[in-house]
Amino acid sequence: xxxxxxxxxxxxxxxxxxxxxxxxxNVWLVGDDIEVVVIDAAxxxxxxxxxxxxxxxxxxxxxxxxxxxxxxAGALADATGAPVLLHPADTMLWEAVYGTGREFRPLADGDxxxxxxxxxxxxxxxGHSPGAVCLYAPELGVLFSxxxxxxxxxxxxGRSYSSFGTIIDSxxxxxxxxxxxxxVHTGHGDSTSIGAEAPDLDEWIARGH
Numbered sequence: 001x002x003x004x005x006x007x008x009x010x011x012x013x014x015x016x017x018x019x020x021x022x023x024x025x026n027v028w029l030v031g032d033d034i035e036v037v038v039i040d041a042a043x044x045x046x047x048x049x050x051x052x053x054x055x056x057x058x059x060x061x062x063x064x065x066x067x068x069x070x071x072x073a074g075a076l077a078d079a080t081g082a083p084v085l086l087h088p089a090d091t092m093l094w095e096a097v098y099g100t101g102r103e104f105r106p107l108a109d110g111d112x113x114x115x116x117x118x119x120x121x122x123x124x125x126x127g128h129s130p131g132a133v134c135l136y137a138p139e140l141g142v143l144f145s146x147x148x149x150x151x152x153x154x155x156x157x158g159r160s161y162s163s164f165g166t167i168i169d170s171x172x173x174x175x176x177x178x179x180x181x182x183x184v185h186t187g188h189g190d191s192t193s194i195g196a197e198a199p200d201l202d203e204w205i206a207r208g209h
Contacts, residue, residue: 003032003116005140007185008051012043014068017159023068026187027051028144030137032116037061038076039135039144040187041084042068045075057082058115061107063146063187064132065093074102085113087124090131093161107133120144123174127167128155134175136182143184143194149175151184151192153204168205176201 006029014023025042035056040063041048057080060073065086070093073084084104086094094104109124113135120135125148132155135144147155149171157164175184180195 003118003140004036005030005142006051008047010043010047010072012068012071014066016066024188025068026185026189028185030115030118030120030140031055031058035116037113037115037120038082039063040069040146041073041076042070043072045072045079048072048076049079052080059113060084061113061120061135062086062090062104063134063144063148064129065090065097066129066147067093067097069146069187070094070097074098087131087133089126090129093129093131107131109133125167125170125174127157127163127165127170129161132167132170136178141179141182143175143178143182145175145184145186147187149184149192149197150186150188151190151196153197153200155187164208168201172201 008027009024011024014021028039030037035058037059039061041060060082062070077084085107086104088106111122113120120137123134125132125134128147154167176198178194182194184192
């Protein structure tokens with residue numbers, strides 16, 4: 001069975017701390033012709049469901065709880081019956097979108113999510129948010145970094161529940177130890193690699209954001 005990795009880009013609003021910004025989000029799909037996992041169901045449940053096609057959606061995985069990464073998860077779960085997975089340290093962000101009436105399945109560091117013979121390893125990487133996670137697929141040589149690591153540096157840490165020191169620790173200790181050839185598929189913008197980003201760690205620390 002052919003393994004498939006796909007990206008769609010959806011657009012909408014990110015809202016936090018009283019501000020609202022227009023954003024484009026990367027939604028990643030990992031699977032084969034039979035089953036698939038969605039990473040970060042953002043903005044447009046119908047477009048994501050169309051990308052899933054007739055395949056079985058086994059999980060909707062949230063790299064963190066900011067509204068622009070979870071705001072289509074509820075509708076997609078309702079349409080497909082797939083569970084939503086999120087680290088519980090981001091419960092307050094989830095409840096800001098969905099209240100207390102909709103539950104999710106908790107993710108924990110070291111969990112594995114299997115789809116179509118591919119293993120996604122959960123790495124808890126707090127900093128951008130307390131419950132931020134990355135998903136590492138060693139067989140594919142790919143890391144799905146959410147908003148923890150981008151082409152050019154760490155995710156933003158200037159808002160509630162975030163910490164620059166914590167995100168630097170997460171990137172240094174959990175991500176930059178991965179093989180340099182590992183492709184990093186991000187939550188926004190272009191992909192990069194561990195090898196491309198690792199040399200700039202000291203520069204990120206020096207600039208402090």
